[in-house]
Amino acid sequence: MTTTTTTTAETVLDAGGVTMRFGGLTAVRSVDLTVNSGEIVGLIGPNGAGKTTFFNCLTGLYIPTEGRVTYKGTVLPPKPHLVTQAGVARTFQNIRLFSNMTVLENVLVGRHTRTKEGLWSALLRGPGFKRAEAESRERAMELLSFTGLAAKADHLARNLPYGEQRKLEIARALASDPGLLLLDEPTAGMNPQETRAAEDLIFAIRDQGIAVLVIEHDMRFIFNLCDRVACLVQGEKLVEGSPEVVQGDERVVAAYLGTPFEGAPGAEEVAEVEAAEAEASASAPADAAPDGGESTTRTTGPEKETP
Incomplete structure (x- = not known):
C-alpha cells in the first residue's frame, strides 16, 4: 500500500449526504466522502452499487437530489465544464476520445478551460493567440512525455x-491542470502489464500534488494503490477505511459474493434502481461529456456498469 506524501492534509473534495433519486427510486443514498491532498482514495462495490452515479453527482453530470459537493471549500456548480474549470477532472468507464484527431490534438482539447483567448483573438490570430497556442502545445507535449506518449503525438488516437x-484519456484530463482527478475504472479491459503501468502512472500523478479518487473492480489493484477505500453497496456506503480494514470486513466479502446481509435490498428493488439509472443515462444532455469526445469501447473489456 502507498503512503501519503504530504504532512498537512487539505480537504480537496468534500461530499456530504449525497443522494440521487430517479423518480421514486434511490440510486445513491446519503453518501459522505472526503478526499484530502496527497491521497489516493478508492471507491469499490459490486455492479449496480451506484459508484458511477456517485461520480456523476460529483462532476456535474447529475444534480444530486440532496446533499452538497465542495472542492477546496467551494460548492461545485452543477455543470460539467464549470466543474472542470474549478479544478476537478475525470475519465470515463468507456474511453471517450476524438478518434479521428491526433494524440496531440486530443490533449490540446483538454486545455480549453485554461486558455483565455476569446473568439476575436482566435479569428484574428494575433500575438496573444499565437503565444497561448504555443504555451498549450508545450504543456500538451509535457503531458505526453509524462504519460509515455510523446513519440506518438502525431498518430491518430484510434x-x-x-x-x-x-493513458491518452488521462493525459487529456490532466491538461486542465486539476487539483483532483477522478478515474472511472482506469484498468478495465487491461492486461496485467498495462495494469502495472497504470498503477505507476497514478502514483506519479499523486506525486505531482494531484489528489485521486478511483473506481475499480480489480481488488488487487485498488488495495495496492489506495490510502483509503470506501465500499458502496446498493447506493449506500457500507464501510470506509484502510485497505486492510475494508478487505477484512465480512460485509464487503458478502456483498461481492452476493450473500444477503441484514438490511440488504431485494433483487426486485435492485433491478428497478438499475433500470432508472440506465434511463437517466440514456437521456443525459449533450453536454454530459465535458470533453465532447467520441466513445471507444474495447470489445474484450468487462461489461459496462449501469451508471
Missing part, C-alpha cells in the same frame, strides 16, 4: 493500443 488510449 490507432493507439487500448492501454495507450487509456
Whole structure:
C-alpha cells in the first residue's frame, strides 16, 4: 500500500449526504466522502452499487437530489465544464476520445478551460493567440512525455493500443491542470502489464500534488494503490477505511459474493434502481461529456456498469 506524501492534509473534495433519486427510486443514498491532498482514495462495490452515479453527482453530470459537493471549500456548480474549470477532472468507464484527431490534438482539447483567448483573438490570430497556442502545445507535449506518449503525438488516437488510449484519456484530463482527478475504472479491459503501468502512472500523478479518487473492480489493484477505500453497496456506503480494514470486513466479502446481509435490498428493488439509472443515462444532455469526445469501447473489456 502507498503512503501519503504530504504532512498537512487539505480537504480537496468534500461530499456530504449525497443522494440521487430517479423518480421514486434511490440510486445513491446519503453518501459522505472526503478526499484530502496527497491521497489516493478508492471507491469499490459490486455492479449496480451506484459508484458511477456517485461520480456523476460529483462532476456535474447529475444534480444530486440532496446533499452538497465542495472542492477546496467551494460548492461545485452543477455543470460539467464549470466543474472542470474549478479544478476537478475525470475519465470515463468507456474511453471517450476524438478518434479521428491526433494524440496531440486530443490533449490540446483538454486545455480549453485554461486558455483565455476569446473568439476575436482566435479569428484574428494575433500575438496573444499565437503565444497561448504555443504555451498549450508545450504543456500538451509535457503531458505526453509524462504519460509515455510523446513519440506518438502525431498518430491518430484510434490507432493507439487500448492501454495507450487509456493513458491518452488521462493525459487529456490532466491538461486542465486539476487539483483532483477522478478515474472511472482506469484498468478495465487491461492486461496485467498495462495494469502495472497504470498503477505507476497514478502514483506519479499523486506525486505531482494531484489528489485521486478511483473506481475499480480489480481488488488487487485498488488495495495496492489506495490510502483509503470506501465500499458502496446498493447506493449506500457500507464501510470506509484502510485497505486492510475494508478487505477484512465480512460485509464487503458478502456483498461481492452476493450473500444477503441484514438490511440488504431485494433483487426486485435492485433491478428497478438499475433500470432508472440506465434511463437517466440514456437521456443525459449533450453536454454530459465535458470533453465532447467520441466513445471507444474495447470489445474484450468487462461489461459496462449501469451508471
